[in-house]
Amino acid sequence: MHILSKSTYIKGLQCEKALYMTKKHPYLRDKLSIEQRARFQRGTDVGILAQQCFPGGVNMTPNAPSQFPKKVQETMANLADPAVNVMYEAVFQYNDTLIMVDLLVRDGDRWKAVEVKSSLRLSPTYYNDAALQYYVLHGCGVPLSDFQLMHLNGDYVKNGDIDVQELFVMVSVLEYAQEKEAWVAANVERLKKVVALPHAPLCRIGTQCHEPYTCDFLGHCWKQVPRNSFLYSTALPDEELFRLYFGGYGTNALMLKQMGSESEEAHQIEALESGSYYIDYKTLFALAPDPKPRSIAYLNLLLDRPAVPELDGTRPYQEMILAFALSGDQEPNGHTLWDCFEDHAQWRESIALLTERLSRYDLIVCFTPLDLASTLMRHEITQNQTFGYKVFNLYEVLNHARMFHPLMKYDFSLQHVAQAMFHEVKLFEHSRIVVEAHGTDLTSYQQAKEDLIAENEVVKSIYQHFFKKMPVDN
Numbered sequence: 001m002h003i004l005s006k007s008t009y010i011k012g013l014q015c016e017k018a019l020y021m022t023k024k025h026p027y028l029r030d031k032l033s034i035e036q037r038a039r040f041q042r043g044t045d046v047g048i049l050a051q052q053c054f055p056g057g058v059n060m061t062p063n064a065p066s067q068f069p070k071k072v073q074e075t076m077a078n079l080a081d082p083a084v085n086v087m088y089e090a091v092f093q094y095n096d097t098l099i100m101v102d103l104l105v106r107d108g109d110r111w112k113a114v115e116v117k118s119s120l121r122l123s124p125t126y127y128n129d130a131a132l133q134y135y136v137l138h139g140c141g142v143p144l145s146d147f148q149l150m151h152l153n154g155d156y157v158k159n160g161d162i163d164v165q166e167l168f169v170m171v172s173v174l175e176y177a178q179e180k181e182a183w184v185a186a187n188v189e190r191l192k193k194v195v196a197l198p199h200a201p202l203c204r205i206g207t208q209c210h211e212p213y214t215c216d217f218l219g220h221c222w223k224q225v226p227r228n229s230f231l232y233s234t235a236l237p238d239e240e241l242f243r244l245y246f247g248g249y250g251t252n253a254l255m256l257k258q259m260g261s262e263s264e265e266a267h268q269i270e271a272l273e274s275g276s277y278y279i280d281y282k283t284l285f286a287l288a289p290d291p292k293p294r295s296i297a298y299l300n301l302l303l304d305r306p307a308v309p310e311l312d313g314t315r316p317y318q319e320m321i322l323a324f325a326l327s328g329d330q331e332p333n334g335h336t337l338w339d340c341f342e343d344h345a346q347w348r349e350s351i352a353l354l355t356e357r358l359s360r361y362d363l364i365v366c367f368t369p370l371d372l373a374s375t376l377m378r379h380e381i382t383q384n385q386t387f388g389y390k391v392f393n394l395y396e397v398l399n400h401a402r403m404f405h406p407l408m409k410y411d412f413s414l415q416h417v418a419q420a421m422f423h424e425v426k427l428f429e430h431s432r433i434v435v436e437a438h439g440t441d442l443t444s445y446q447q448a449k450e451d452l453i454a455e456n457e458v459v460k461s462i463y464q465h466f467f468k469k470m471p472v473d474n
């Protein structure tokens with residue numbers, strides 16, 4: 001059996017301990033989030049669609065890990081079979097390292113390897129996993145004419161059936177992979193030794209815990225770090241926090257001696273110690289709506305960004321309004337709720353409705369990492385720039401006011417802001433993922449709509465908490 005795979009190799013490049021734990025103690029992994037599962041499924045779906053670019057291939061996907069040796073033999077046999085011109089998920093093993101190539105296409109007397117990515121651009125990690133695959137293919141004696149990374153074309157516009165040839169962009173990384181072969185070989189030998197260790201390697205926590213991906217073993221490796229440790233603060237860069245933590249200032253008390261009493265870091269440590277949150281009220285009140293609005297509505301947009309465009313006239317990852325909740329005193333029963341869950345083609349109907357409803361209010365309050373004013377203009381819901389002044393995005397305002405709570409370090413979400421301010425509030429903010437993952441599950445649709453209104457109520461509570469009794473002379 002193999003020791004390394006593409007995923008464990010990439011994990012080992014990030015952290016040797018994560019590789020060891022994956023191989024020897026996988027039960028200590030953190031639970032996969034709904035977002036992560038949806039992302040993996042998206043990658044699988046795009047990979048299957050990419051096969052249409054090279055039809056008629058032989059699917060080599062094993063049904064279980066125990067089939068890997070058999071599939072390796074079958075793959076090598078197919079290389080010599082002139083009747084086989086394309087293989088999907090071809091399985092190769094070299095130097096205890098196993099890979100599965102998304103697409104392997106015969107090119108005369110050689111082969112072209114293609115790895116499919118569901119993104120609009122290529123990251124350094126994609127180049128590194130391509131280099132590993134080239135190393136294995138070369139080691140197996142596969143004559144390659146090219147190695148390409150295939151990703152979604154952001155300029156493609158759907159018009160009728162999906163044109164898979166236009167949907168994807170091909171980028172050759174053969175030269176890069178060849179240049180990196182010796183580096184990959186050294187990494188493979190090093191990581192194989194890591195797996196063979198009798199105990200997990202001594203790897204200190206650090207920036208690698210979140211770069212380039214959040215590690216699966218955070219819960220295990222960080223269990224000795226107190227929940228109120230300054231490592232959860234955000235005023236200083238992570239590199240500086242870890243340097244101080246391992247440089248003799250491992251406690252909050254020692255850190256406070258290094259920081260000015262009025263520094264942001266000191267204020268954050270005080271919040272950590274007290275179990276509360278910190279915010280710069282002077283900045284917050286300076287950002288308050290002026291003049292004070294007479295009528296306020298709370299808007300929550302549910303945007304869908306399908307990797308593969310569903311509707312004519314749209315591009316990969318182009319956003320469309322899947323649903324919205326508008327809460328205000330001029331809405332029937334306090335809320336207007338609209339959705340096109342069952343027919344996404346109706347999404348543009350939201351534009352006229354939102355344009356009419358929003359015009360009734362002086363201020364539109366929201367919480368979103370998006371620039372909502374630009375989003376509304378992009379969808380032609382507002383035709384003039386002045387409407388942007390009616391939008392009050394609490395996400396931006398609270399960030400500018402340096403709001404801090406340890407939950408917000410890596411995820412400044414409405415759920416975490418609500419938990420920091422109102423401990424009893426619990427939100428389920430995964431309605432977007434639920435709808436995407438479950439397709440036509442009407443139960444999920446109903447839950448998503450309820451989530452939209454519930455989130456609006458929390459946004460209203462946050463806004464009123466900070467601004468309802470705001471000092472007049474701010």
